[in-house]
């Protein structure tokens with residue numbers, strides 16, 4: 001299998017990006033922090049602002065968050081909040097991004113996030129985009145569009161720049177280019193054996209949320225080139241689709257176990273996977289409407305009904321010729337946990353085996369997950 005040797009420039013991209021943002025802020029540029037794919041980057045960039053994603057993927061800040069939040073909510077929410085309220089009195093390093101953002105752009109998705117945002121507002125200016133929960137209803141698109149218009153005005157107010165249709169079109173085009181590049185990379189994973197493992201792809205996609213669009217594109221191009229020039233692996237390994245909760249930076253436990261135990265992740269039905277780039281924005285339509293149409297279709301389990309996600313799992317399983325699906329959820333993420341049943345039924349009907357893993361950010365269940373993954377691989 002191709003082993004991607006991360007160039008220094010990419011390895012150091014986290015720290016160089018922080019310096020870049022600090023410089024931009026000195027020059028007056030506004031920086032916003034987001035937590036979710038429902039917030040269109042195109043509007044942020046068209047307003048002349050920059051953005052970083054603040055979702056936490058590390059275990060260390062969870063005990064800090066648990067001084068404020070209940071223990072029985074999802075680790076992603078606790079990890080993110082713990083980073084923000086970390087006052088440095090423990091040995092835990094904080095997420096430096098929080099101190100760099102002028103405003104958080106939040107969204108009404110799951111209950112844990114919604115309630116966390118209410119607290120977040122005590123620490124940092126927080127703007128919330130409301131989302132319709134029934135995306136297929138006739139009123140939903142109209143409502144979402146009006147919410148995006150309000151968000152656009154908030155960005156104009158924050159930056160002092162007008163978001164023109166031309167600027168939006170430019171940003172839509174640029175984001176579509178990134179989406180196209182990612183499609184090219186994913187096309188390579190359709191080969192058997194896939195030329196690059198899924199853990200490497202996950203780490204690349206995690207970078208997408210803090211790098212600038214230009215740097216991220218450069219990373220994808222470099223990776224595509226390296227994969228093209230690499231020697232193909234000869235042995236078939238069970239081809240796995242991962243489906244479920246996002247895996248924020250710092251969280252790669254389950255993919256690593258799957259690939260260490262002989263599997264090959266060939267696609268991800270997740271927000272750190274295909275959900276982030278699969279659908280382009282229509283460049284021929286009025287830009288705000290095109291954005292609303294594209295973003296409202298994100299098949300997040302916070303939406304109801306969310307049958308599009310079930311269909312996507314089936315389509316990806318076929319397109320990437322998978323041997324099995326690992327359904328991954330974070331503890332206390334009720335949406336993805338409950339939605340498991342629908343996905344499992346549909347996969348069963350299609351004759352595709354599925355393994356369900358519910359986990360957190362700790363290492364306490366690693367041995368148990370290994371045993372379950374081993375048993376699953378034997379079945380495939």
Ligand code: BJ8
Nearest residue numbers: 036037074109110245271300333
């Ligand atoms: S579009 S998946 S990024 S909301 S894992 S915090 S859902 S309890 S992250 Fe998400 Fe946007 Fe949806 Fe994607 Fe809640 Fe679940 Fe935690 Fe989650």
